[in-house]
Amino acid sequence: MIVRMAKIEIAGPKELLLDVLALVQELGLFQVEPEPGGFVEAGVEAKVRPLVPDEQLVAERLFLENLGSGIAGVLAALPRSAVGTSPLDPQAALAVVAAAVGGHGAWCREQEERLAALRRERDELQRHAVIVEALDRLLAGVSPGEGVDCIGLVLREPAALERLRWLVANGTEGASELLTAVAADGTTVCLIVTVRERGARLRELLGAEQLPELELPAAFAGLPFPERIRRLRGRLAEAAAEMAAIEGALADFARTWGGAYLRAREWVENRLSLLRLTARVHETLMCFVVHGWMPAAGVPGLEGELAARFGGRVVLEEKALREQDLQRIPVALKNPPYFRPFELFSRMLPLPRYTSYDPTPFIGVFFPLFFGMILGDAGHGTVLLLASLAALRLWPGRPVVRDGARILLVSSLSAIVFGFVYGEFFGELGETLFGLRPLIVERRTAIVSMLWFSLAVGTVHVILGLFLGFLSAVRRHTGKEALFRLTTIAAILCLALLAVSLFHLFPRNLARPAVVALVALVPLLLATGGFIAPLEFLRTVGNILSYARIMAIGLASVLLASMANTLAGMTGDIVTGIIVAGLLHTVNLVLGVFSPTIQSLRLHYVEFFSKFLEHGGREFAPFKKSRTDREEESWKRH
Amino acid sequence: MEKALIALAAALAIGLSALATAWAQSRIGSAGAGTIAEKPELTATVIIMLAIPETMVILGFVVAAMILYR
Numbered sequence: 030m031i032v033r034m035a036k037i038e039i040a041g042p043k044e045l046l047l048d049v050l051a052l053v054q055e056l057g058l059f060q061v062e063p064e065p066g067g068f069v070e071a072g073v074e075a076k077v078r079p080l081v082p083d084e085q086l087v088a089e090r091l092f093l094e095n096l097g098s099g100i101a102g103v104l105a106a107l108p109r110s111a112v113g114t115s116p117l118d119p120q121a122a123l124a125v126v127a128a129a130v131g132g133h134g135a136w137c138r139e140q141e142e143r144l145a146a147l148r149r150e151r152d153e154l155q156r157h158a159v160i161v162e163a164l165d166r167l168l169a170g171v172s173p174g175e176g177v178d179c180i181g182l183v184l185r186e187p188a189a190l191e192r193l194r195w196l197v198a199n200g201t202e203g204a205s206e207l208l209t210a211v212a213a214d215g216t217t218v219c220l221i222v223t224v225r226e227r228g229a230r231l232r233e234l235l236g237a238e239q240l241p242e243l244e245l246p247a248a249f250a251g252l253p254f255p256e257r258i259r260r261l262r263g264r265l266a267e268a269a270a271e272m273a274a275i276e277g278a279l280a281d282f283a284r285t286w287g288g289a290y291l292r293a294r295e296w297v298e299n300r301l302s303l304l305r306l307t308a309r310v311h312e313t314l315m316c317f318v319v320h321g322w323m324p325a326a327g328v329p330g331l332e333g334e335l336a337a338r339f340g341g342r343v344v345l346e347e348k349a350l351r352e353q354d355l356q357r358i359p360v361a362l363k364n365p366p367y368f369r370p371f372e373l374f375s376r377m378l379p380l381p382r383y384t385s386y387d388p389t390p391f392i393g394v395f396f397p398l399f400f401g402m403i404l405g406d407a408g409h410g411t412v413l414l415l416a417s418l419a420a421l422r423l424w425p426g427r428p429v430v431r432d433g434a435r436i437l438l439v440s441s442l443s444a445i446v447f448g449f450v451y452g453e454f455f456g457e458l459g460e461t462l463f464g465l466r467p468l469i470v471e472r473r474t475a476i477v478s479m480l481w482f483s484l485a486v487g488t489v490h491v492i493l494g495l496f497l498g499f500l501s502a503v504r505r506h507t508g509k510e511a512l513f514r515l516t517t518i519a520a521i522l523c524l525a526l527l528a529v530s531l532f533h534l535f536p537r538n539l540a541r542p543a544v545v546a547l548v549a550l551v552p553l554l555l556a557t558g559g560f561i562a563p564l565e566f567l568r569t570v571g572n573i574l575s576y577a578r579i580m581a582i583g584l585a586s587v588l589l590a591s592m593a594n595t596l597a598g599m600t601g602d603i604v605t606g607i608i609v610a611g612l613l614h615t616v617n618l619v620l621g622v623f624s625p626t627i628q629s630l631r632l633h634y635v636e637f638f639s640k641f642l643e644h645g646g647r648e649f650a651p652f653k654k655s656r657t658d659r660e661e662e663s664w665k666r667h
Numbered sequence: 668m669e670k671a672l673i674a675l676a677a678a679l680a681i682g683l684s685a686l687a688t689a690w691a692q693s694r695i696g697s698a699g700a701g702t703i704a705e706k707p708e709l710t711a712t713v714i715i716m717l718a719i720p721e722t723m724v725i726l727g728f729v730v731a732a733m734i735l736y737r
Contacts, residue, residue, distance in 0.1 A: 377711045477736045480729065571722070578725045631718045 031387045032361040032649070035325040036350055038068055038318060039335070041343030046080075046310065046317040049343055050303050050652075052334060053319075057653030059331070060359055061321040063309040067354055068320040077318060080310040090304045096123075097297045099130040100290050106137035107283040107290075108276065119289075119296035126293040133286065137279070144275050151268045154261060160243065161258050163212035167220040168258070170208065178228035181243035182235070184217040189240070196238060197221055200231040299654045306652060322359050322649070355505075358383040360646035368393040370432035374630060378638070380646035384504055386497060388638055395490065395637070396436070396629050401443025402486070403583045403625035405472065406590060407465075408455035409618050410444030413437055437622075455614055456590030472580075472587050479580040481534070487576025487636070488525055491569060492518055494640030501641050513557035514640075516550055517569060523547040524570065572636040578628050586624070589617040677731040684727025691720035 037059070041049055053059045062068065069077050082090075119126075164181050171179065184190060190209065197207050205223035212218050223231060232242060311318045323331065328347055335343045350358070360383050364372065371393040378388060404410065420434035448454060452467030459465030472479055495518050502511035523546045530540035554562040593613030597606040699713035 377715075476732060480732055571726075574726055574729060575722050577729045578721065581725055581728050627714055627718045628721075631715055631721075634715055635719060 030362070030364055030390065031381065031383060031385075032363050033325045034322050034358050034361070034383070034649070035328050036068070036348040036354060036358075037323055037328065037331075038320050038346045038348055039343065040316050040318045040346075041339065042315065043312065043317050045339060045343060046307065047303065049317075049319070049335070049339070050306055050310075052338060053331075054299065054303055054652055054654055056327075056331060056334065057651050058327040059321050059323045060649055060651050061306060061309045061319060062357075065311055065318075065320055067351060067357075068348060069318075076313050077311045078313075080307055080312045080317060082307055086304060086307065090301065093297050093301050093304070096127055096130065097294065097301060099134050100126070100294045100297065102134045103130060103137050104287070104290055104294065106141045106279065107287050108280050119292040122289060123293060123296065126289060129286075133282075137282075140275050140279055144272060144279075147268050147272045147275070151265065151272070154265045154268065157261060158265065159212050159214050160216065160218055161261055163210040163218040164220055164243075165258060167208040167210050167218070171220070171222050176225050178223050178225045180221040180223070180228065180232065180235070182219040182221065182240060183243055184219060184240075187217050190217065190219075192238070193219065193240060196234055196240075197223075197231065200234045201227045205231070295655060302652070302655075323651070324361065352506075355384050356382075357647060359649035361649035362387050362389065364389050364393075370435040371396065373429065373432045373436065374633075378634065378642075379644040380648055382643045382646045385501060385643040385646070386641065388633070388642055391637065392630075392633055395633065397440045397443040399486075399579060399629035399632060400440040400625045401445075401447040402483075402579050403628060404440075404444040404586060404621045405447035405451045405583055406453045406455065406586070406621070407445045407448030407459065408453075409590075409614075409621050410441045410448050412618060413441035413444065413622065417441060440625075451587070453587060453590070455610075456587060456594050458590075458594055461594075472583055473591065476580070476584065479584070480577060481532075483576050483578075483580040484573060486579060487573040487632075488521065490576065490632070490637055491573050491640060492521060494637045495521075495569070498641035501643065509557050513554070513562065516553045516557055517566060520547060520550045520554060520566060521569065521573070523550065569640075572639075575636055576632060578632070582624050582628055586617060586621055589620070590614065593617060673734060677734045680730040680734060681724065681727045684723045684730075688720045688724040691723070692717060695720065 039049060039053075053061075065074070065077055160181075160183060168179070171177070182193070184193065194207055197205050201223045204227055205221055208220045208222070210218050210220075221231065235241060309319075311320070328345070332345045335345055360380050362372065362375075364387070368389050371389050374392050374396070375387070375389040381387060401410075417434045417437035420430055421438070424430040424434075449465075450467065450469050451472045452465050453459065453472070454462075454465050457473075470478055470482075495514050499511050499514035499518070502508075502514060523543045526535065527540055527543040527547065529535045530537050530543060551563075554566060558565055593610050596613065597610035600606045600609055695717050699717055702713055703710050
């Protein structure tokens with residue numbers, strides 16, 4: 030349902046402005062309107078002008094903006110998981126936070142920069158670590174000595190190994206050994222062990238062949254190879270320890286100060302939003318004036334609070350709504366608990382206008398009905414019912430899953446009811462196992478009857494949409510459009526009468542009066558709807574025919590279920606039969622969830638809502654406090 | 668012969684409309700895939716859009732049913 034809104038003006042002495050705005054923010058029910066047009070009576074517009082902020086207000090705003098950016102800098106550096114809660118009253122602790130934020134900010138930045146540098150260094154060293162691991166394995170088999178030189182190499186292509194063997198053998202005249210290993214990342218690592226006096230010559234040869242010695246970070250240049258590896262490992266361990274120390278220090282800081290900074294930020298942001306809101310306030314010579322919208326049900330509450338806190342010095346007046354206000358009244362939706370989950374579907378549409386309708390209750394009534402009519406199988410419905418109950422139990426904290434499960438719960442109940450109407454339990458299995466017979470109609474055989482039934486449902490649904498469009502047009506005082514909607518309803522009824530007469534469902538002699546009435550309505554249709562009216566009428570007829578999908582998709586579903594049972598029976602073996610039937614029924618069930626959902630929604634969005642729903646509403650965004658407690662929880666989850 | 672012609676007419680009614688639906692859905696599907704890649708929040712809208720051309724095959728089915736069961 031669209032919440033009824035009241036047009037409100039609050040006025041009082043200027044010195045009480047911030048206190049009044051703080052109360053409005055605390056209640057969180059009032060949306061301030063920046064433009065006074067439509068709120069101020071004709072003749073006094075000149076006396077009401079935008080509020081000019083005084084020096085104190087500007088100074089406070091500048092101070093809080095600086096403080097806010099300082100706090101944001103500190104919080105950005107802190108690990109989220111370590112931030113504790115603070116029992117401190119942020120307003121009382123503001124002076125302490127303001128004094129400390131500069132020093133804390135500088136310390137946090139310093140720690141962040143050091144941490145970033147260490148991470149870069151660690152990443153670079155880790156890139157070498159894989160190769161170092163492989164070289165280490167090779168070095169384990171080499172006996173160290175004064176005259177021994179080791180050269181490490183990485184071969185990009187294993188095919189170059191033979192060339193390398195030849196080079197090493199020639200470059201050292203056989204006084205060397207070539208060891209190879211495959212590193213964890215798949216590269217081939219080589220270690221050449223030779224006598225020290227041949228090492229320099231061999232390096233030259235390798236360089237000329239584009240096979241340079243493995244390069245480690247500059248800090249390790251000039252060291253013997255085993256020493257390089259030892260130092261690399263040592264440095265990696267040192268970097269990890271330094272990072273852990275910095276992270277520990279930041280975590281300690283976050284535990285001590287994080288909660289206080291979060292609270293302070295909440296207070297600063299709320300206060301800043303209040304100060305910024307003064308730009309939307311107007312003033313007269315003596316008073317401030319705030320204009321805006323709020324739910325009509327909340328007006329007595331706000332009035333009572335203003336009287337209690339300011340003793341009659343601040344006045345609230347509910348203004349009369351005018352024709353031109355209807356386009357800009359903000360829209361808030363509020364539905365009873367049964368309909369609330371269906372807002373999941375109505376949120377996919379743009380917000381309706383204030384003068385239009387909330388689509389949620391219509392979806393809440395017709396969606397489960399259409400879903401049940403299409404799926405219409407007690408067995409499938411029972412499985413979906415159990416699945417929805419399981420989802421509700423497993424994920425109660427996820428709003429989207431919870432709403433989806435509730436919708437599925439209602440829809441599966443509808444599918445069970447229609448399952449008994451059609452006499453279906455996993456297709457005709459119910460009839461075979463326990464003699465389940467259709468209560469009203471058997472879909473598999475009564476194809477034409479089901480077609481008529483679907484079209485009848487479509488006619489009723491579309492006529493309801495047109496009638497709501499008629500009411501909406503009456504509310505907007507657009508008489509011509511209202512008459513066009515009524516004429517279309519009459520024409521559709523005539524067409525329906527003609528169709529049922531021609532197909533022998535009604536006496537055939539009713540056809541002639543139906544045609545005469547239809548022809549008589551054509552001039553009225555053209556007069557009210559213009560030259561496009563016939564096209565519009567044809568579109569409406571097409572919309573009704575579209576409801577045949579209820580029967581068509583339902584028939585496909587029942588035939589799939591029937592085929593599953595037939596194939597299971599043809600296997601001739603009970604175990605194989607159960608597996609085959611289970612698989613095919615699972616496929617049918619998955620289709621049976623998606624297809625009715627999409628088709629039912631489509632019938633609403635395209636066929637039904639196009640008849641009456643006006644989009645383009647402005648969302649109701651009341652001025653209220655931001656909540657740090659939620660943010661604290663979100664920080665803890667990370 | 669008459670039965671065969673009736674069956675052919677019904678087959679054409681549903682077959683041609685099914686081809687038209689398939690063609691329309693292929694175009695909408697590829698555009699929809701691009702849309703979802705850029706704006707995943709429009710997934711539901713794209714699914715609904717994808718279901719819109721099914722009207723053609725439904726109407727084809729209605730015509731076929733009327734031909735067969737008249």
